[in-house]
Amino acid sequence: MKSPGAAESRRLVVLLEAALLREARLWKVPVFKNGCIQGGDVSSSQYQETIFWLGEMNRLFHFCPETFALGVCVLTRLLSTVKAQPKYLKCIAFTSLVLAAKINEEDEVIGSVQDLVVQSGCSFSTAEILRMERIILDKLQWDLYTATAVDFIHIVSWQIDGQTILLFVILFLDLSCRSIS
Numbered sequence: 698m699k700s701p702g703a704a705e706s707r708r709l710v711v712l713l714e715a716a717l718l719r720e721a722r723l724w725k726v727p728v729f730k731n732g733c734i735q736g737g738d739v740s741s742s743q744y745q746e747t748i749f750w751l752g753e754m755n756r757l758f759h760f761c762p763e764t765f766a767l768g769v770c771v772l773t774r775l776l777s778t779v780k781a782q783p784k785y786l787k788c789i790a791f792t793s794l795v796l797a798a799k800i801n802e803e804d805e806v807i808g809s810v811q812d813l814v815v816q817s818g819c820s821f822s823t824a825e826i827l828r829m830e831r832i833i834l835d836k837l838q839w840d841l842y843t844a845t846a847v848d849f850i851h852i853v854s855w856q857i858d859g860q861t862i863l864l865f866v867i868l869f870l871d872l873s874c875r876s877i878s
Contacts, residue, residue, distance in 0.1 A: 738780075738781075738782055738783055739776060739781055739782075739783055739786055740783075743783050743786060744776070744786075747772070747786050747787060747790045748769055748772075748790075750787065750790065751765065751768055751769060751772070751790050751791075751793075751794055752765060754790075754791065754794055754817055755768065755794060757816065757817065758794075758798070758806075758807075758813065758816065758817075759806065760794070760797075760798055760801070760802055760806070761801060761802065762847050763801050763847050764794070764797045764798050764800075764801040764802055765794070765797075766847040767797035767800060767801060767841070767842065767843075768790070768793045768794035768796070768797035768798075769793075770797075770843050771793040771796055771797055771833065771837070771841055772789060772790050772793040774837055774843065775789060775793065775833055775836055775837060776789075778836050778837070779836055785829075787819065787821075788819075788821050788825060788826070788829055789829060789833070791814075791817065791819060791821060791826065792826050792829040792830055792833060793833065795807075795810060795813060795826060795830070796830060796833060796834075796841055797841070800841060800842060810823050810826050810827065811823045814826060
């Protein structure tokens, strides 16, 4: 693999700095106290189960990894902003994934919200999902996109080898798990 030149290195630094600035402006880390997200009733185990379920939904709908990553970011940002009850957690997560899909996926891949609800086997109504969309958009001030781990991988992957990317992914997952525990 060729060594990157000065221009490529500067471009990489600019991209990473822009992603970090955006993340610093938008990202709020959910704080867990006494096993629950501070200010809410969602436990860390409920949060983790919801993330795994969201991954299953992402695979079921054949969405790209970027959609899953953004859906998790939207969910996490919302949970760190509002007090959420566990009974609404899957509806919030599902809606976060739908919003992420509207940003990242082609219209042909997404289908209608009603089709996604039916395909998922969830008991949500289309009206509940649309209402939750408005709530999420309002609470996050219509600014859904934030830097994700997948974005970071895309930014640096064109300059480094696969082994280094794998180490970055392992490091990121390790740090993510530590912040949840």
